[in-house]
Amino acid sequence: MISSKTVVGVDIAKRVFQLHWVEPDTGEVVSRQLKRDRFLEYFTNRSPCLIGMEACGGSQHWARQLTALGHEVKLMPACWVKPFCGSNKSDAQDARAIWSAVQQPGAKTVAVKTEAQQAVLALHRIRQQLVKFRTAQINGLRGLLTEYGEIMPLGRAALAKGVVAAFERIAERLPAVLIDTFREQWSRIATLDDQINEIERRLQVWHRNDASSRRIAEIPGVGLLTATAAIASIGDPRAFNSGRELAAWLGLVPRQSGTGGRLRLLGISKHGDTYLRTLLIHGARSVLTHSKAPPTWATKLAQRRPQNVAIVALANKMARTIWALLAHERRYQRDFVSKPTVP
Structure with a gap:
């Protein structure tokens, strides 16, 4: 039975989680592996304890679940855990490093976010990815047109005005299959514009409903x-x-x-x-x-x-x-x- 003062270091993964703690009564050092589907079950009937985890993919979800069970969860930035890892790398060593880091005075932690806050961040990440795709598509189209003497002006709006005329000029001397491919490329850029605008519209709705x-x-x-x-x-x-x-x-x-x-x-x-x-x-x-x-x-x-x-x-x-x-x-x-x- 884990006492209320027990500190547990958890190294999360996709399928196997590694735990490390020291029994406060006996001083026994415990290192244990748990399957993903047994992780919450293991902590359900335990007395409240301090659980340290590295802030990584999936950590916010598990932090919310463990907090709902009555445990105190601290998410540690990777830079705070790394000094305690030592020279060798393993799941057991990582769990021990997290266990050590979470007990340090003045240790910095990452705030546990709500699902609504993570949903907003997910919209931002998807939008950021779409912007990168759009930039790559635009730069690729610019480079290809440059090969045929068409130098596009700088700026998104200027490109939109000049690209149609550029297609008409090179259509007289280049194969139709290439011109059609160029137009499809430009159509994909317009589709990305629409997707980005739609995400911004959804963010605007959330923004209007949030006082902070x-x-x-x-x-x-x-x-x-x-x-x-x-x-x-x-x-x-x-x-x-x-x-x-x-x-x-x-x-x-x-x-x-x-x-x-x-x-x-x-x-x-x-x-x-x-x-x-x-x-x-x-x-x-x-x-x-x-x-x-x-x-x-x-x-x-x-x-x-x-x-x-x-x-x-x-x-x-x-x-x-x-x-x-x-x-x-x-x-x-x-x-x-x-x-x-x-x-």
């Missing part, structure tokens, strides 16, 4: 994609103690390198969610370069430092603002000045 998403969308530079992706990726804002922790989780803080008491700041760490970080940086770039009234501090920073430095600094500020609005359930105020908490 509408609230953070009031921040300059935060649009539909950034707002919905932030709500779904962050999960519970209370998982972060401050806005700076969220910015660090997104990799928007500088890396540090130092020795002998000397500390040197490098470029941003680029840890965490690449997709959400990219959306925030693109939003910050739009505010700084196209907004009629960009933040004064960001404009002054861009005058004395490279523009990308100012853009990342503004993205960092946007991430902190998002956390503040979510954690304190406030509306965005452009001229709001935070005050230190008096103990």
